Amino acid sequence: MTATDDTETGNSLLIAATRRLAAAGVPDAARDARRLLSHAVGVEAGRLTLLLPETIEKTAQAAFNTLITRRAAREPVSQLIGRRAFYGRDFIVTADVLDPRPETEMLVEAALAQPFAHVLDLGTGSGCILLTLLAEMDASRGMGVDISAAALEVARANARQLDLSHRVRFEVSDWVAEVGGIFDLVVANPPYIASSEMAGLAPEVRDWEPRLALTDGSDGLDAYRQIFTSVGPNLIDDGRIIVEIGPSQAQAVSAIAQDAGFDVRALIKDLDGRDRVIVAQWSDIPF
Ligand code: GLN
Numbered sequence: 518m519t520a521t522d523d524t525e526t527g528n529s530l531l532i533a534a535t536r537r538l539a540a541a542g543v544p545d546a547a548r549d550a551r552r553l554l555s556h557a558v559g560v561e562a563g564r565l566t567l568l569l570p571e572t573i574e575k576t577a578q579a580a581f582n583t584l585i586t587r588r589a590a591r592e593p594v595s596q597l598i599g600r601r602a603f604y605g606r607d608f609i610v611t612a613d614v615l616d617p618r619p620e621t622e623m624l625v626e627a628a629l630a631q632p633f634a635h636v637l638d639l640g641t642g643s644g645c646i647l648l649t650l651l652a653e654m655d656a657s658r659g660m661g662v663d664i665s666a667a668a669l670e671v672a673r674a675n676a677r678q679l680d681l682s683h684r685v686r687f688e689v690s691d692w693v694a695e696v697g698g699i700f701d702l703v704v705a706n707p708p709y710i711a712s713s714e715m716a717g718l719a720p721e722v723r724d725w726e727p728r729l730a731l732t733d734g735s736d737g738l739d740a741y742r743q744i745f746t747s748v749g750p751n752l753i754d755d756g757r758i759i760v761e762i763g764p765s766q767a768q769a770v771s772a773i774a775q776d777a778g779f780d781v782r783a784l785i786k787d788l789d790g791r792d793r794v795i796v797a798q799w800s801d802i803p804f
Contacts (some may be wrong), residue, residue, distance in 0.1 A: 524572065525573055571600050609643065613669075615706070624794045637704070640706065648675055660685070702757050707757075711735070745774050760795050
């Protein structure tokens with residue numbers, strides 16, 4: 518079969534593409550083929566079925582085949598289509614940012630459980646956490662920092678797209694190093710994968726997502742040590758800090774938080790029942 522053919526219908530393209538993706542070890546080959554075909558022909562996924570019996574025009578066929586070749590090399594769908602839904606909103610995603618993940622919505626839920634006015638997001642990446650919080654909490658304002666200037670470009674584009682630019686500021690900063698303000702809420706989804714775990718990750722994550730956003734190159738706890746030992750002065754008394762953690766890190770991160778003078782208030786599990794989020798509170802009143 519040639520790469521592009523006058524008689525190729527949506528159905529025949531999908532069948533061939535699903536086979537190629539499955540052979541490349543892509544876990545949900547049929548679903549991904551459909552998502553990429555709807556992207557290539559420019560229709561919403563829900564409307565794709567109507568087009569499947571039709572002949573697909575050659576430029577869309579060629580675009581689709583290129584996407585399938587890239588997906589077979591395990592490039593993530595969100596990087597291929599440039600978007601990912603998070604907490605009901607669409608975010609721009611590139612290879613410079615961590616792909617927003619459903620389990621991170623637990624962190625958003627925990628943050629929204631109490632009102633806040635000024636929120637700081639450490640390692641903001643795409644900005645998905647911070648911008649969701651600002652969109653959900655009327656009149657709140659936020660600052661997002663990241664060590665990656667390229668990531669902040671994506672976060673700024675997301676802020677513009679969500680019409681939140683006037684309520685947010687983004688700065689390059691190594692955790693709180695360049696942060697001057699005082700906040701009532703700090704959130705972070707830091708790199709928490711130990712370097713020893715990197716080899717075992719799915720190729721989509723290991724080979725395509727920014728390494729800086731995934732691992733500290735050490736035991737996976739470095740970011741928490743740095744954040745908890747330095748962020749106190751940026752929090753009001755009784756201010757909250759809410760961090761995402763890896764499923765095996767609850768004890769270690771709680772100990773790091775307590776040693777730095779925080780009270781651990783809650784440990785929240787994700788929908789798969791794994792420890793995922795820690796809520797802690799700052800008290801600068803000794804004893
Ligand atoms: N949750 C991500 C993963 O398991 C890791 C993101 C992070 O380190 N913050 O791939």
